[in-house]
Amino acid sequence: MTFFKRAPLAAAALFIAATAAQAQPATYKVAYIDPLSGAFANVGELMLAHLRFAVDDLNAKGALPGGQKMQLLQFDSKLSAQESQSALQAAIDQGAQVIVTGGSGSSVVAALVQSVNRWNERNPGKELIVMNHSSIDPDLTGKNCSFWHFQTEANTAMKMKAIANYIKKTPDIKKIYLLNQDYAHGKQWASYGRQMVGAARPDIQFVGEQLHPIGRVKDFAPYVTNIKAAGADSVISGNWGQDMTLLLKAAGDAGLNLRYFNHSAGSVPGTVLAVSQAKIGQLTWVAEWHPGEADTPKVDALAKAYKAKMKQDFLAPRIEMTLRLLAAGVNKAGSTDSMKVAKAMEDMTFESVVGPVRMRGEDHQLLLPQVVNTIAPVDGKTVRVGWDGTNYGFRTDAVYTGNELAQGTECKMVRPAQ
The missing domain is CATH 3.40.50.2300 (Response regulator)
Structure with a gap:
């Protein structure tokens, strides 16, 4: 009889515990x-x-x-x-x-x-x-x-459209070299650069193009030599991480004063420091915001x-x-x-x-939105805040809404039945 009296109590206890467990937030x-x-x-x-x-x-x-x-x-x-x-x-x-x-x-x-x-x-x-x-x-x-x-x-096309719009209004850019990492995005950054910048500025000359292994180049001096020999004043490069910082270092060591057009390298730690150490060259990139941007x-x-x-x-x-x-x-x-x-x-x-x-x-x-901005020395006006422990920060060059940069799409979305 004792067993039958306790069993319902045990079952009730288990039920309460299970219910409590189910009630806990997932x-x-x-x-x-x-x-x-x-x-x-x-x-x-x-x-x-x-x-x-x-x-x-x-x-x-x-x-x-x-x-x-x-x-x-x-x-x-x-x-x-x-x-x-x-x-x-x-x-x-x-x-x-x-x-x-x-x-x-x-x-x-x-x-x-x-x-x-x-x-x-x-x-x-x-x-x-x-x-x-x-x-x-x-x-x-x-x-x-x-x-x-x-x-x-x-995406790449939206960012390059912003850069092309900016280059269209920058007449001192005349000869561009395309140097990019050898993978899908690097190839696309080069392709969109040639197409969109070329359409915005038909007078611009593309004087050379190279791809390099991603994350494996320790010295970009040979690539910088090729850029110099081509007579380029600017480089369209999708490089990021150490591939960008080492490129900046090699160009600085060679005394080559280039303009670089990039998608997101400025948001990677070490890039601002690399620009400040090179002392010459300008890196222009595109992001939804940059540190020190006004009215944000x-x-x-x-x-x-x-x-x-x-x-x-x-x-x-x-x-x-x-x-x-x-x-x-x-x-x-x-x-x-x-x-x-x-x-x-x-x-x-x-x-x-x-x-x-x-x-x-x-x-x-x-x-x-996308902001075209350039890493440059702090001047208290266009560049308000230093970054990476340097006196270099970000200068706003142009701002575009997402709708202004929106592209058509080849997407034919297949949605699940349910």
């Missing part, structure tokens, strides 16, 4: 896959710090519905498509629902997107979303677009809070914005179900620190 797991070792580890660590800040802030503010918390998992891509595939499987095994990437290069991101497409086809109800904060190959939102991929950075109170406040917490400088609003867009999509969907979140983010307008941005539904390309 963890929304986001996996970061980007380089955390090797030549571009400093780039990956910078991006990771921006994402950590966003996660902490979102969780502190209860930004996800139902008391859910966002958890950031981290994996080293080692700048390799193969290593990224291993990282993807590890992320899946740990319950990730979202992959955040972009700093590994477009070829790696493209491989991740393809793998996610295959996973999602085979695992309905367990789909993954890819949030791409920095790989800007137009094919990712063009002919190779995916319903599961969202790009939160302006929301970004300034965010940058101040970031530095206070992370003990380092804030450089890229779009990276931490990526997770805020994701959180907005979750709230709009009222669920962390990947299918619902992806549909919610399509054509979603978001009030960001750099102004309103829109995730274009037809190809999942974010339309956000």
Whole structure:
């Protein structure tokens, strides 16, 4: 009889415990896959710090519905498509629902997107979303677009359009050399440069073109010699990380005063320092914001809070914005179900620190403003703040809205049936 009296009590206790467990907020797991070792580890660590800040802030503010918390998992891509595939499987095994990437290069991101497409086809109800904060190959939102991929950075064509518009109004640029990393994005930066700058300024001469291995050149002196021999006054280069800083050093050592036109190198640690040490040459790049930009109170406040917490400088609003867009999509969907979140983010307008941005539904390309700016000495007027411990900062040359730079797309989006 004792047994039968206690059994209902035990069952009730188990039921209450199970109910309590189910009531606990779920963890929304986001996996970061980007380089955390090797030549571009400093780039990956910078991006990771921006994402950590966003996660902490979102969780502190209860930004996800139902008391859910966002958890950031981290994996080293080692700048390799193969290593990224291993990282993807590890992320899946740990319950990730979202992959955040972009700093590994477009070829790696493209491989991740393809793998996610295959996973999602085979695992309905367990789909993954890819949030791409920095790989800007137009094919990712063009002919190779995916319903599961969202790009939160302006693509190569948008950035080159901004640069071409600026060069059109800069008559002292006459002879351009194309020097780029030998991978998909480097080749595209060169191609768009020749096409778009050539169309904007038919009088410009393209006097040479070279590709070099990504992350493996230790001395750019031979490339600088070729640039000098060609008589170039400017270089269109998609180089980033050490490939840009070493190029700047070699040109400075050779006494070659060049203008460089780039997509994002100015936001990478060490670039401003390299320009200041070279003392000659100007690097012009394109981003949604630059430190010291006038009339950006929301970004300034965010940058101040970031530095206070992370003990380092804030450089890229779009990276931490990526997770805020994701959180907005979750709230709009009222669920962390990947299918619902992806549909919610399509054509979603978001009030960001750099102004309103829109995730274009037809190809999942974010339309956000772009600022053409040049690394230059602080003068208290056009350059207000020094960076990287130097007296060099950023000068605003031109500002364009996302709509002004928007391009057509080859995307023929295939959406899931349900």
